[in-house]
Amino acid sequence: MNDDAGNPFAELLEEYVAECAPLAQAVGDTLVTLERRWEEGDPADQLFGTLKGSLHTLKGNSAMLGLTAIQALAHCMEDVCAFLGERPDLRPAASGLLLRGAGVLVEMVGRAARGPLSADRSEHFISEAREFIQAESVGTETSAPYPERRRFERRTGSEVGELGSDGVVSTIRVDARRLDGLLETFGETMIAGLGLREAVRDLAIRHRGAGFTDLEHALTSLEKTLKRLEGALMATRLVSIATVFGRFNLLVREVANAHEKRVGLVTSGGETQLDKTVIDRLGEPLVHLVTNAIIHGLESPAERERSGKPSEATVTLSAVQRSDRVILTVTDDGRGLDPERILHKARQLGAVAADATPSREEVFAMAFLPGLSTTERVSALAGRGVGLDVVANSIRTLGGSIEVASEPGKGTKFTMSLPLTLAVLRSLLVAVDGERYALPLGDVAESLRVTNEAIHEIDGHGMMLWRGQVIPVSDAAEVLGGSARASRNYCVVVRSGARRRGMLVDGLLGHQDVVVKALDPSLGRPPTISGATILGDGRVACILDTARFAELRATEASTATLS
């Protein structure tokens, strides 16, 4: 199965989770659909059959690993299904019960590899299910209160076949840590290649370019191969975003019910792929956005009807790839953000001057300020005091950016732009104050030569004309805590959403693919630095968080320290 040393049972458990977690999730998803179909009076027998099949497989797999609590839970859900098979009239009434079971199932399967499971919740469900069956059996000819006609059967080969392979694509399952190790080694190879390139360049300069053609050719071909290797390696790490979207069916239903809202979830672009590292860390911010949207963004069904909207609200999750980034949106058709309230709160927090009149776009951007979006109300599901600033921070640590647009009464749309991969960054190297910095190329709108005359100053804030637009300009050295200087020769225009900002630098050192490494936490997470990399000469260069730089407000851009 797996030749790693270690506890073989632990590995079996991991395999179990890898196989059964999606299955448990599918049980939940199927039930969400069934609930709707049943309410509409459609017995949906075929889908119901799929559900029973999934439960049966889950039961079998759990039994093989001695996970008796999960086995009993799946078994009990099967029994409820069998009961509903005979009593189609009870199906709509029982869907809520089954969905609760599915929630417990998803949670228990997910935790199975992380130590012993508590059976509290599954037992609670089982007794609830027994009561349901017993109550509904009264008066019918079924004398047994708990129909136990089906025995536990070992899962058969054919079931495995149905589930897994389609006979065409051959796939293997690989421990993600191995892929990470591979990526790390690749990164080192790439840095070594960069070093080799610099050494060859030095050699050629010292010997006036004589006789190094073969060496240059060999090196160029090595670099091309490395590039292909990078592509292949990245492809093995891509996971479709459907794995993240998948968990939202149950979540949306649960949150909506708890807050007496009627919500339908629409997802699109689930086949869009992202690096595993990004996928793994995307779930949490998305959960916050979706729960926030349902709890705070959507109106009650009655309120919606009064304002002429369909009583069922819609939350949409979408993903689409744009060159080397993925654009994710979370949209709701609720009441929208109130710009007045945001501005009022921002003034209270002192984040905006009392007499300032920011544009609507600027006001919405303030929703991501710390302390602004946290509502006073604390709800069981979403109101863990998690504000939009936390969401924005997690998106930023993924090298992404987030924006919000809203139309009062019509709804709210969060748009996130994320890099396809976190490992290798296409960057522009610049020189600032004797250090080199890497700028993500995706955030660079243009780099150009400038003269002192092109930079205008008002009250210590620089600005310039760029493509017919007046944009703010700051001295990179000053923002990065160094000394401002009278003249800098180059300007890099960086962007974040619709914002542009010129960044004055000492020199442009060319494009380079760099391997991104995280900074040690003891460095205190400097606000304008997102990571570091090792350049060809073995020295470390910091990676600038250009999006953050572009979003600097005037007061911050003009002071040396940011916090």
Added chain:
Amino acid sequence: MKQELKPSARDSLLTFADDVAHQGVAVRAEAAEPERHLVIFSLDREEFGIPIARAREIVRVPEITRVPQAPPHIRGVMNLRGRILPVVEIRTRFGLERAELTSRSRVVVVEAHGRMVGILVDVVSQVVKIGESAIVPPPDEVVSQRADYVSNVARVGPRLIILIELDKALLLENVSTPAPLIS
């Protein structure tokens, strides 16, 4: 254990100590007293000691890259065979001026909480074993709130060696939460 030994005598004692350590429990029981194995380095005129078990390696000072807006006791980051480590300017932590790099400057790479951190020091003088009896707590008057990293003082002949508590000296305990852009 006697403190004032000729270098040769000290070396043979160290060899003996190593042998003892290798021969296991039975022989160790006969050893005179428990000892601490320390790496000694200097900052200005003072000597400091850290447990050798914490020191991973001692390297010549590589190019150090400044990190904007990093805490003041961080000199920058360095590349150690493909890993990026923070370099702590421990002199400023101990109330001294920033270090002038010389040919004798070194970075002591230590492990802390599973992470590697470099400490910039003036000179690494030696690796010694010191008997427990030579190790005493520092006078109360010396250990202020700010100097809470001093754990003990060791006497080696006429020398006083300040034993430091690495986690406190490196300020690793209060790994900060992300600073908000606007506070």
